[in-house]
Amino acid sequence: MSLDLQDWPLKLTPLKLTDLPETAYLVGGAVRDALLGRQRNAVDLDVVLATGAIELARSIAGRYDAGFVVLDRERQIARVVFAQGTLDVAAQVGDSIEADLRRRDFTVNAIAYQPHRQEWVDPLEGRRDLADRSLRMVSVENLREDPLRLLRAYRISAQLNLQMEPTTAQAIAQQVPNLRLVAAERVRAELDYLLETPRGDRALMAASEIQLLRDWLPPWQGNHRTTLPALSRAIEQLQSLWPNAPLNCPLPNGRSPLAAARLACLLGSDLMIAQRALERLKTSRVDQRILLAILAAKASLPADRQSPLDRAAQYQFCKAAGEGFLAAVLLALAEGTAPIALAEAIARWQDATDPVAHPSPPLTGHELIMEFGLPRGPIVGQLLAALERAQAIGQIQGSESARQFAQSWLQSAQSFPT
Structure with missing residues (x-):
């Protein structure tokens, strides 16, 4: 069997067969995927040759005005960066291509192809394993x-x-x-x-x-066995309520809603334990914030998860979930929350002006300080949060009722610093 370079991921780059010396072998995932007929939107090519790896990569990068970086000078590995992918060129490990392949992880990744001679090197029978799906x-x-x-x-x-x-x-x-x-x-x-x-x-x-x-990660819990596969069904349930839900758009932490929901499931329900796990993995602050918000939203749901959420519960769920809303919905559905319970919250979330899903305080902190003579400090934030919640659940409407609520709230507060 030979590989037609027109059908290869190679077609996504300006690279030509003549750019590669006859001593070079194509290896790794691109070879494996070509054998499987897998299509890629981006290229990740690996080339191995006995000598001159960095020089070859530098030459190709210069020829096509592509990016170039030495990944490991000691091991002679360099990368060429094209608009739609990369070409990694590495020095052969061992005294032959067969020896190099025997140092790899799995047989399906230990296949080499020499395109000039249309020659396969497959000492571990990786092609047979691919055919056997093993x-x-x-x-x-x-x-x-x-x-x-x-x-x-x-x-x-x-x-x-x-x-x-x-x-x-x-x-x-x-x-x-x-x-x-x-x-x-x-x-x-x-x-x-x-x-x-x-x-x-x-x-x-x-x-x-x-x-x-x-x-x-935290210890494996029994409910993971049902929740993880149920997330796929949760996508269908969400789409029945929100046909155009942006499930393919990454969240601000770079994860898809499904991936974020999966990881949140594995993190368990204890926020402190979950945060320590995320810190061990050295995740970003944004990632930690969104994943912990997903868990907080799940925890905010009432005991009865089969009946429609009231306005206060909708506000609490949306507020807790924040930017992780889609993932929080998926996780809640996968853990048995009825779609009808979340239907109104999902509908509200789609309206950027909705006061329950996207609340904002009816008065500003500056207005509270000036009107009630409040000192700058925590008391202002606490009152703003109370006003936001009261407006979201329909306790106040308009600035005048907001001022009355604020006055009553301050009177009931035990004290605030002066």
Whole structure:
């Protein structure tokens, strides 16, 4: 079998076959995906050659006015950055391409193709494993060399719909403690890929059953087994209430609503424990804020989750969820909240002027300070929050009733600093 470069992801770059020397081999995920007929919107090509890796990358970048960066000078790895993807050029590890392939993680990633000669190098029968839809390790030692490969196995099996070969699954289970040796940033990146994968729920459950993420996430809970797969059904329930829900638009933390809901599910219900887990993973402050907001919104729901939420409960849920609203809805639905319970809150959320879903205080802090002689400090924020809630649930309407409410609230307050 030969690969037609017109059908390759190569077509998304200006790269030509003549740009590669006859000593170069195409390897890695692009070769694997080409064999599977997987289409990509962006290119991630890997090339291996015995010598001159950095020089080749620099030459290609200069020829096409592309970006160029040396990733690892000692190991001779460089990257060319095109508008729609990257080309990584690396020095061959070992004295042959076969030796290089035997150092890789899984057999499906240990396939090389020499395009000039239309020659395959497949010493570990990775093409057969692809045909059998099987994910098989190259060796136990290779897993031990980079424990991130333990988590990557679940991501690849989900992405490519491969069944993990039993010996590989057993080897991964035996090496679970090694994942804690990996840098948090690498674990988080691999976990993020898995969370975004459409079939990621099954892989997450399988990984959690062997406690693969025990050093990174809170302990696996029994309800995860039902909640994770139920998130797919929750998408359908949400779309029945909001057909144009922007489920493909990332939240401000860069995650899709589904991925954010999945991670929130794995974080559990204890906000302090969840925050510590997010800190271990070295997530951004924005990511922490949104994920904790999703959990807070879930916790705000009343005990009766089968009846429509009243106005106060709608306000509380929307206020707590904030920018994570879509993910919070998905998680609530997956955990058994009836669609009718959230229907009105979802409808309100779509109206940017709705006072319940998108409230704002009827009076400003400056107005409160001037009119009631308040000192600047916490008391002003507390009163603004009370006014916002009162307006959202219909207790006040207009500035005059807001002033009356403020006066009554201040009179009932025990004291405030002077």
